[in-house]
Amino acid sequence: CASVPPVHQGAYTQAARAHLYGIQEWRLQGRLAVVSPKDSWSANIEWGHLPNSEKIRLSGPLGQGAVVIELAGNVVKIDRGGGNVQTSNHPEQFISQQLGLLVPLESLRFWAVGLPESGQDFQETSDGFVQGGWLIAYKEMQKTGVETMPHKMSVSDEHVKLKLIVDRWDLNGGKTN
Amino acid sequence: KTHAKPHAAKQGKNEPVIQLQVFLKVSKSLSADFKQVLINEVGNPTQTSYGVFYLQRPGKFRWDYQKPFKQEIVSNTGKVWFYDTDLEQVTVKKVDESLGSTPALLLSGDVALEDNYTMESQGTDGDMQWVKLLPKSQDSSFKYVLIGLSKGTLAGMELSDNFGQLTRIYFSNVIVNAPLKQTLFEFKPPKGADVFNDG
Numbered sequence: 001c002a003s004v005p006p007v008h009q010g011a012y013t014q015a016a017r018a019h020l021y022g023i024q025e026w027r028l029q030g031r032l033a034v035v036s037p038k039d040s041w042s043a044n045i046e047w048g049h050l051p052n053s054e055k056i057r058l059s060g061p062l063g064q065g066a067v068v069i070e071l072a073g074n075v076v077k078i079d080r081g082g083g084n085v086q087t088s089n090h091p092e093q094f095i096s097q098q099l100g101l102l103v104p105l106e107s108l109r110f111w112a113v114g115l116p117e118s119g120q121d122f123q124e125t126s127d128g129f130v131q132g133g134w135l136i137a138y139k140e141m142q143k144t145g146v147e148t149m150p151h152k153m154s155v156s157d158e159h160v161k162l163k164l165i166v167d168r169w170d171l172n173g174g175k176t177n
Numbered sequence: 178k179t180h181a182k183p184h185a186a187k188q189g190k191n192e193p194v195i196q197l198q199v200f201l202k203v204s205k206s207l208s209a210d211f212k213q214v215l216i217n218e219v220g221n222p223t224q225t226s227y228g229v230f231y232l233q234r235p236g237k238f239r240w241d242y243q244k245p246f247k248q249e250i251v252s253n254t255g256k257v258w259f260y261d262t263d264l265e266q267v268t269v270k271k272v273d274e275s276l277g278s279t280p281a282l283l284l285s286g287d288v289a290l291e292d293n294y295t296m297e298s299q300g301t302d303g304d305m306q307w308v309k310l311l312p313k314s315q316d317s318s319f320k321y322v323l324i325g326l327s328k329g330t331l332a333g334m335e336l337s338d339n340f341g342q343l344t345r346i347y348f349s350n351v352i353v354n355a356p357l358k359q360t361l362f363e364f365k366p367p368k369g370a371d372v373f374n375d376g
Contacts, residue, residue: 029224031246033264033371040373042259042266046223061242061250061259062336063215063344064318081339082320152263161371165263167245 006140007148011126017114020147023171024051026113030166032058036159039100045164047112054109058099069095071105102160103134111136112164114150133157144169193298193306196326201290206357207232207331209348213242216343230281230348236272237362238285251364252285258364267364267372283310283322284331299323305332 026049033042043058053072059065070077076091078098088094096102107117111131116122122131128138135156142151149169155162208231215224228242240250247262252272260267272282283290290296290310299307310322318338325333330353334346366372 031261031264033261033266035266035371035373040266040268040371042261042264042268059338059342060318061240061248062213062346063338063342064336066318066338066340066342068340079340084339163264163266165246165261 006151007143009127009138009141009148012124012128012138014116014122014124014129020113020115021118023113025049025172027170028112028166029168030164032165033163034100034102035161035163036100036102041100047109049109054105056105067099069099069101069105071095101162103155103162104132107132107134108155108162111153111155112150112166114138114141114153128153142166142169144171147171191298193300193308193326194296196306196329197296197308197324198290200326200329200331201284204232204331204353205234206355207284207351207353208355208357209331209351212347212349214345214347216345218341231357231361232281232284233357233359233362234285236285238281239361240281249364250281251362252281253362258366260364260366260370262367265367265370267366267370269372269374283324294322304328 028045028047030045031042032045034040043060044063046057048055053070056069056071058067058069066081068079068081070079071091074091075087075089076094077085077087078094079085086094086098092104092106095105107120110117116129116131116136120131122129125135125137128136130136136153138150138153140150140152141148149166149171150164151166153164155164208229211228211230213226213228214222217223226242226246227244228240230241231239236255237253238251242248249258249260251258255272256269257272258267258269293313294310295313297309297311299309301307305325305327307323307325310324312319312321320337320339320341323333323335324331325335330351331348332351333348336344338344
């Protein structure tokens with residue numbers, strides 16, 4: 001796919017994107033980096049969102065060390081393939097402990113599509129918003145059909161910084177494999 | 178390191194394994210272009226990327242993705258630098274921690290194949306001879322690695338992860354034993370990138 005021409009975007013407003021709360025299914029493919037005092041890592045990421053579940057595949061370059069996270073309600077399953085599966089009903093803590101992914105996935109699924117988590121307070125900034133003690137900044141956006149979706153974003157607090165590059169979006173008719 | 182002498186292998190049947198061992202012994206350096214195709218469990222190609230690969234035995238390699246995005250993986254002195262241009266992040270890890278048994282590492286001579294893999298000849302198709310490497314250690318991040326040789330030189334690789342996803346690599350413009358600039362194997366972190374050294 002040709003490299004993504006960044007779209008010039010004015011100041012961030014949630015109102016301009018509120019219709020995206022209605023998207024039932026989406027898929028993204030890209031790269032993720034997490035930086036924290038304890039550990040830093042980066043990986044390829046594929047994320048399939050369905051109305052009430054998330055399926056996230058992380059893998060290193062050349063596809064090695066693949067891990068699949070499935071989150072539904074408050075149950076999370078971490079599958080490393082070959083029968084190595086662990087589940088927990090304390091998802092946030094389990095994911096952060098097992099994978100060092102220190103950002104709450106339940107919120108990240110809104111932030112990734114450029115929206116504050118619904119039902120929670122937030123304050124808008126020029127290129128994103130602050131919510132739940134996290135600063136979300138959309139550095140570059142990209143045209144995806146009729147929508148404008150995040151291409152390069154960061155999520156940070158004073159200890160942790162997560163960077164996400166989305167190389168490809170599939171909205172609505174997004175098939176999950 | 179003396180390579181275990183293959184037991185009285187019938188010449189034909191074990192030809193690919195012998196070819197691979199000869200290739201690894203003969204080729205001190207290598208450069209090649211590569212095309213990489215990720216294929217998911219149901220057989221659909223999900224992502225194709227292109228790049229270049231350099232190798233200097235023992236222990237040095239560079240694996241650069243150029244399209245659709247830029248990533249550099251450089252290894253020497255037992256460490257691996259991984260740099261993603263868009264993410265502006267460099268992670269440095271010890272060789273065995275970061276990439277375990279990735280193909281670049283296999284070929285760079287840091288890992289004695291016989292110690293870490295059982296090798297099975299997969300026979301010949303067309304002018305390609307295939308060898309299957311099965312990791313001896315359980316916690317390898319791969320189920321198997323296939324190495325394909327054409328006319329005795331590296332031509333292809335296939336890695337199957339524990340989910341059955343395949344990473345297929347096709348090498349082209351393969352040049353063996355040409356002198357390579359050593360700066361290829363030195364990684365200079367770009368200005369402004371977050372560098373994390375737990376190597």
